[in-house]
Structure formats: structure tokens, C-alpha cells
Amino acid sequence: MRFGGLTAVSDVSFAARRGEITAVIGPNGAGKTTLFNCITGFYRPSSGSIRLHPASGPAIALHRLPGYRIARAGVARTFQNIRLFPGMTALENLLVAQHNKLMAATGLGIGAVLGLSRYPQAERAAIDLARQWLAATRLLERADDPAGALPYGAQRRLEIARAMCTEPLLLCLDEPAAGLNPRESDELARLLLDIRGQGTSLLLIEHDMGVVMRISDRVVVLDHGKLIAEDAPAVVRADPRVIAAYLGEGEEDEDAPPTEVPA
Numbered sequence: 001m002r003f004g005g006l007t008a009v010s011d012v013s014f015a016a017r018r019g020e021i022t023a024v025i026g027p028n029g030a031g032k033t034t035l036f037n038c039i040t041g042f043y044r045p046s047s048g049s050i051r052l053h054p055a056s057g058p059a060i061a062l063h064r065l066p067g068y069r070i071a072r073a074g075v076a077r078t079f080q081n082i083r084l085f086p087g088m089t090a091l092e093n094l095l096v097a098q099h100n101k102l103m104a105a106t107g108l109g110i111g112a113v114l115g116l117s118r119y120p121q122a123e124r125a126a127i128d129l130a131r132q133w134l135a136a137t138r139l140l141e142r143a144d145d146p147a148g149a150l151p152y153g154a155q156r157r158l159e160i161a162r163a164m165c166t167e168p169l170l171l172c173l174d175e176p177a178a179g180l181n182p183r184e185s186d187e188l189a190r191l192l193l194d195i196r197g198q199g200t201s202l203l204l205i206e207h208d209m210g211v212v213m214r215i216s217d218r219v220v221v222l223d224h225g226k227l228i229a230e231d232a233p234a235v236v237r238a239d240p241r242v243i244a245a246y247l248g249e250g251e252e253d254e255d256a257p258p259t260e261v262p263a
């Protein structure tokens with residue numbers, strides 16, 4: 001991915017395997033969010049390819065699709081900075097996520113207008129799924145509260161619930177533990193393991209090395225836009241190139257907030 005003269009991500013090749021949690025780590029500015037933006041269609045990569053391999057059927061070339069088609073193909077994401085609809089209730093946020101499905105069930109809404117459709121049935125199923133994810137994220141009691149009024153940790157969980165309501169094959173999480181206290185981080189780790197247990201594959205950008213080392217099956221390390229390691233968490237943690245990348249960070253930017261060394 002190039003931005004004018006700057007190559008933000010280059011020669012990065014790896015597989016996030018089905019049914020696994022793959023973490024993407026690296027110092028600030030390594031290209032992690034850019035990579036996510038390419039996978040989820042916010043950026044169109046300048047070159048290269050990104051493929052989604054569903055359990056059945058042919059591979060889908062994500063790099064050729066616009067963002068909404070990528071979402072439809074089964075890739076969901078959350079953002080580094082929470083992007084909920086703050087004025088809508090928690091439940092409504094989860095129903096918006098199912099808009100595509102509802103529209104498809106009702107013949108693009110025309111059937112619903114004519115009162116001829118399966119809309120009530122589809123709407124009930126959407127509410128059931130939303131309530132299931134509200135329960136999984138401990139937000140059922142806050143279902144009717146505006147999303148913007150929820151505490152920070154609850155908003156983070158609601159973002160994950162919203163992504164899961166699209167029933168994704170791959171869930172991409174950009175720093176889900178940012179700003180959480182240790183108890184909330186533990187709870188998040190358990191939630192992500194549950195999501196994996198239900199068959200969704202996860203790709204996770206995370207600076208909290210406790211969470212990364214505890215739940216990841218594989219860890220991919222980026223530095224200056226390049227892949228410098230890809231292995232099991234314990235192997236990556238001991239890799240001298242990875243340690244050097246993290247230790248080297250402070251020398252370049254003394255004012256940058258410290259990044260945890262994965263040790």
C-alpha cells in the first residue's frame with residue numbers, strides 16, 4: 001500500500017487460518033491499521049492480493065471488492081476509535097448491522113412495504129441474534145440505552161457484538177483492549193476465545209501483549225511496513241528481531257508513548 005511516495009505496507013504475506021486467532025503486532029507506525037484498511041476495503045491496495053477462503057466455494061478476491069461487498073463476503077471489523085451510532089440504542093446498533101440480511105429477506109424492502117413479505121419473521125430473527133450478542137457481551141440490561149451513554153468498556157464490547165451480528169467468517173479487531181482495565185481485558189480475552197470457539201476466525205491488532213500472548217494461535221509482526229516474524233506467540237516473543245524492533249522504537253521518537261516490549 002503506497003501513499004504517494006510513502007510505502008506503508010510492502011511484501012507482507014501471511015495467512016490468518018480458519019478457526020484461529022491471528023494477532024498482528026508491531027511498533028507504532030508499523031502499518032497494522034493500513035493492513036486492516038486494505039483487508040476491509042477502506043483502502044484499495046496499490047498492488048498485491050488479499051483472498052478470503054470460505055469453507056466451501058471458491059476463494060474471494062477481497063482486493064478487488066468495495067468495502068460493502070467485503071462485509072457481505074464475511075469480513076467484519078471494529079475500529080481503534082469506537083465508531084458506534086451514539087444516538088441509537090445498543091439494540092438498534094446491532095439491528096443496523098443486520099440491514100443487508102433484512103433487505104435480502106424482504107426483496108430489497110419492497111415486499112415489506114407491500115406487507116407481503118417474510119419481514120416480521122426476518123426482523124424477529126434479527127432481534128434474537130442481537131439479544132444473543134448483547135447477552136454474550138453482558139449488555140442485555142443496557143439494550144435500550146443510547147450507545148453513546150454506555151461506559152467506555154461497554155461501548156468496546158458493543159462494537160464487537162455489532163460486528164458479530166453480521167455473522168462474519170473473519171472478524172478483524174483493531175486494538176480492542178485499548179483503554180480497558182485489567183479485569184475488562186481478561187473479560188475481552190474470554191469473549192474472543194468464545195467467538196473463536198463458535199467458528200469465527202479472528203485477526204487482531206493489539207498492543208496489550210498479555211492479551212496477545214494468552215489468546216493468539218499465531219502472531220504476525222510488522223515493522224516499518226514489512227513482515228519480520230510470523231510464528232506461535234512463545235516463539236515470536238523470543239525472536240531477537242522482534243525485540244530489537246520494539247526496543248528501537250524509542251530511539252526514533254523520544255516523545256512517543258512507550259510501547260510494551262513483548263517479553
Ligand SMILES: Nc1ncnc2c1ncn2[C@@H]1O[C@H](COP(=O)(O)OP(=O)(O)OP(=O)(O)O)[C@@H](O)[C@H]1O
Binds near residue numbers: 029032034
Ligand atoms: N491515509 C494515509 N496517508 C498517508 N500516510 C498514511 C496513511 N495512513 C497511514 N499512513 C502512514 O503509513 C504508515 C503506517 O501507519 P499505520 O497507521 O498503518 O501504522 P500502525 O502500525 O497501525 O500504527 P499504530 O500502532 O500507531 O496505530 C505510517 O507511516 C503512517 O503515517
